[in-house]
Amino acid sequence: MKRLRWQRGFRGLRAVLGHRAVPALTAAVAVVIASASVVASWSVPGHPVPGMTPTDLSKLRVGPYPSAPTEFTPFYSTVHDAYAVESRRMLTFLAGPDTIDPDVRFLGGAQVLSSSSGSFDDADGPFPKNWQPIAERNRLIAGAYTWRNNDSVRARKHITLAILRFPTEQTARAAADGFNDTLDAPGRHRIPIDTSDLAADSRESVRASSRADDRGELVAAHGVYVIVGHAVIPQNDPAALGGRLREMLRAQLTAMAELKPTPLEDIPDLPTNPDGILGLTLPNQYDSADSDPPGMGRGGIYTPAGALHYERDAVTARAAFEAAGVDLVARNGATVYRTRDLAAAFGLQTALTRLGRDDDEVPNPAGITDAHCIRLDEPEPIRRAEYLCAVVYGRYVAVIGAQARFSGGAPASFEQRVSAQYSMLARSG
Structure with missing residues (x-):
């Protein structure tokens, strides 16, 4: 992609300067390339990895949604x-x-x-x-x-x-x-x-x-x-x-060879929010696209094997989970995945938002560079989300969905919810 941009830039500059300027320009380019080759030959320790782009959290449009970690309390009405x-x-x-x-x-x-x-x-x-x-x-x-x-x-x-x-x-x-x-x-x-x-x-x-x-x-x-x-x-x-x-x-x-039934009296003692991950996950009481089918409860944690059942393409997600070292998933108003490290998080983001044949990219929320947002040709089956956006912060990836409006566009709350979820992760310390 960078080479393509350079070629386009070179042709544009050639058109501006005229054909007579091309030999001089070519000579200058040769010097620059030679110098770059020397610099590139220097030994740099470590391995190149993607880095997070700084974001001014104060400028994010989060609407009525929480912009910092929340206190998660399991909901038991029945x-x-x-x-x-x-x-x-x-x-x-x-x-x-x-x-x-x-x-x-x-x-x-x-x-x-x-x-x-x-x-x-x-x-x-x-x-x-x-x-x-x-x-x-x-x-x-x-x-x-x-x-x-x-x-x-x-x-x-x-x-x-x-x-x-x-x-x-x-x-x-x-x-x-x-x-x-x-x-x-x-x-x-x-x-x-x-x-x-x-x-x-x-x-x-x-x-x-x-x-x-x-x-x-x-x-x-x-x-x-x-x-x-x-x-x-x-x-x-x-x-x-x-x-x-x-x-x-x-x-x-x-x-199910290793599946043992939890005694009924011990079910309340099962972990419901390990490492506070649900406190980093957007709550689900704000939007219809936040809700799972009846009986799912308000917010829950899953092992990677359990969370895979909710992924659109199981083969792609299974390989991506393994490559990224996913070890814990929280599902509430958004889905938050904990990966091995930052590089793994970017890899998982790419896998979860890979475009299908008739899917399209849509713009990121204002101010968030480390996001990838898409519009699905067919809504996601469980929450019927047609818009998905995945953000990365540290070792976490969060995916937020939204149902399309009657006109086909994304609701105004979509950008706010994505921004709020990003801010919750960024302010988690």
Whole structure:
């Protein structure tokens, strides 16, 4: 890019000075280049890394939003709010669809689960409404859900996975049986799955079924947990469908090998704000684009594995998380990622705001150089954000989203919220 600018500048200068001046100019340039070569040959210790650009925080337009770290207090209005902490922990042990099939990388949805109507809704919920009384009767405690697809219409692939926690193995088994009973209907048939290598208790509870052989469901009890899966494959092939459902079951059992249920009395003691990271994260009570689906609670922390379920492209984000050394993520009005160091933070910012085929760059908020803002061609699936902006400060990256106005433009609050989030990080000390 710098070479391109130099060539353009040289042509412009040539046009101004005329052709006769070119030999003299060329000679002068040769001297400059020779001198630069000598300077470039000097040994400089260390490695070049990106640096932060100074920002005058007093000139940022933050509107009504906080511009300094806040005191975060977990919000508990119902028992579901407390159980959401356990659900967020369970996301760490939920298998990523892209680890089963790298093509199935694009976000469709992700959320924590409870027995509330937000988890059971025929129109918008992850599970059908007739599953809700089964979950309530068997005292569903917590759960985690994700689904992704391959972004193809002609050869569609789709993987949904969820794990739901119940009080006992007996209630988990009863819930699994109840869910399966609701799936039984005329025209529906079983899909055989090879379970010979599973433990006896898991093998006995596995049931897979389908109405059309290009899609099917899986329900299996495993200890106090119920595994639920849904798959779509590109062809009508019961053997291929059974193979895909088996892959999903094996991946989920492997992912949850280390998952142990937190005793109910210990859930309030689970960490909710390690190192005060949620105090550095924009609160979510200000804007509709700040809100996750019902039941998610107000603000939460995630391991990198848990946070990956919310990323638009799981394959890209997984590699970026690893390269940047992400070790903690906070999700509230914005999403804040803690990386290894400043250079890693800039690398993560680049990955999270890489332009898709029909995406566009949009201007940074006034006064913030270390930002990258884009407009998505398709809104982000969970919060329906069409505008995203990622800022870097120290080892932190923060991503702020906004829904488009009716006219298609970004709301005025978008720049204010980005500026406020940057200021919160910058004033954290």
